[in-house]
Amino acid sequence: MSETSYLRETLNRRAKSLAHLRPIFDMEANKGRYPELPLAKLDLFRFASAVLDVIVTEMGGFHRGATYEQILSALAPQLLQALPNLDATKVDRVTSFLLDQLTNERERDAFRVRYQTSTPEVRLEWALAIFKLVELRDLEGDGQPRYVASAEAINIYLESLGVELEAQQAADEAALQHFIRHGKLDEAALAARTALARTVEYTEHFRKALRMVERSVESLNWVAEVLPKLDQARNHIEERIHAEDDLAAEAERKMSETDQAGREKLVFVKEQLEIAARKHNELLTLVMSSNRIFLDEHARQSFHPVSLAPFPNPQTAVLKPLLQRPAGETDQWLVANWHLLHPPAIEALPDFSQMVTKLWQERRATETVQPIIAPELENIEEPVPSFTTEVKIRVEDALESLPPETRLSDWLNELNDGNNDARHLAVLLAGQWYEGLEDGVVISADGRQLEYSDVYGDDLLISRKPHA
């Protein structure tokens, strides 16, 4: 490559990388359009970086992305530093706003930014950079969506516009080794974090490239174009894994030479290196299996006509032509092809027990309600007494059989033959006498309690005057 063409390529790459910054500049420039949010006092470049920081850090973890709650809890203290009176609702709204901007909610699409690029014929032409910064994914199928940063967003976050990723990874590791060897542990911790973020970026970059290959298997020469790149990638990843192992071993050796604070920093460095090694191992598996993925995709796409691959534009190729067809024709077709619109489903069988308990209940009365006619008072019959004559006799006989000075509990013991009505009546009579309504009986309490399952309260002393 000549010096001129090298310069041209570098400028083209830089111009494209700067185009990736446009959404963040637009966000800052247009913040006045959201008067309901307190954005005027916030530096949105800083807060966008804070969002990316949480996301990239979480992408290095097992879950491979950050939840909304994680982003909110990391951002809240920083927002409160800038605006101490901000309430929880506003913190939530500002966080949502930042994420909506980074995911391009307004356009519901990737960002599309024009930039100028120079051709080999030394002519400047307009090109379109199509990219995403952040996207929401259901990575584990558990319905817990996680925000994931694109390689472009990580590039912005790492302030490394237009650098060659593989070379930068090697440079990051060299810097980390230098810091560990010379005992610059603060710098080593920071460098380890950057190296991990770069590994995450490389993973995203590679996955995206592989996806592009899958999309257009027909237009690529797999053996001549793709396989050599896969070989290079495999070599690069294996080198990184070796380097990460060596650095982790070096960090461990250094631990014995340093104090407690230094050891803690080295533990952090080692953790970052281990996560990076795990990421690289995952990527290596992906590289190894990409040949099979390609073959499967090739077989799948071979059955589709070339004009239909990969997918037609839902708006221009389908919706608009369909809307121009006569409604009657569309109706006939849809009635016969409703299966296109919804997934297959198992028809719910009626639940027999539910039918018995809920659906087959007796019909509610539908007759008109008869008016209630009040009877004449003289025609009202005497109410049925609560206790029968036999019960009353039984209760009185039991009391008579006891000495004149007795206790309620003794009376109840006499009535302990399973007839609850009799015991109930005895308790009611004792209560009535306690109120002083009966002249011949004196009732008093001495603090003792009844101990029966059917009666609760004071065990009363009953004194009856002899009959006159």
Place this chain on the structure above:
Amino acid sequence: MLDAPSQAAVAARLLLLAMTPRVTPANNAEYGELLQRYTGDTGFRDLVKAIARGMELQIYGDSTVHGLMLVSQPNGFFAPTLDSFRRNMSFRERVAYGLLHFVLAAYVYPNEDRLNDEDDVLSHKIRTADVARHAVEICESLRAMHQSGEVFSEQCVEGFNHMLSLPETDSSGGRQNLVAMTRYMLEKYAREGLFQEFEEAGETLFRARPQFRIQVRFMIRETESRLFRLMQEFEAKHNGAMAKEAN
């Protein structure tokens, strides 16, 4: 190692689990295990595919995270029907609901790149009123391009005019307006596990799940093929008429 009948039993079970709304390998261990076997064991995969064919189903996508994505054959045993969507619909409702499905698909995936995104990418936030507005805007732009001609029955009205004959919204709470119909459709999709429903600042919003992307890929491909056939038929007729005239 399972014997052949047991293999067939678990294969059928995998398909039934895949058809159960909101069951995923993440929330159902059995589904996860069967899916692992489906991915790793070619013999088992072929058996599942064969049983799916017998059940008049097609495996349109598979992911160890999101499960098997099934679509039905026309009039298949498990094919969804108009009645399973909404009973006793009038002609006016049927056509509007059918077209609204395509409006929603085009709104969620505004171009082929979004439709071609990786399976696990969730859609942007979807507001019922925005989808209805999108329908009106597209139909109005199509109406502006077409000269108004006389039509003799509602069957002959173009789809966009049919849609524009419905009010966008109705404050009295009626069901024959675009906002109410879109909400009904989104809620139905959410029950089927194709959309997530959530609240934000007191507003109910939706997000399309990976399963919806697969359904739309199927729906868009099949519909495009049909439209392509219609166009070819039209051209053949037109050429025939021209040839007659020339003779």
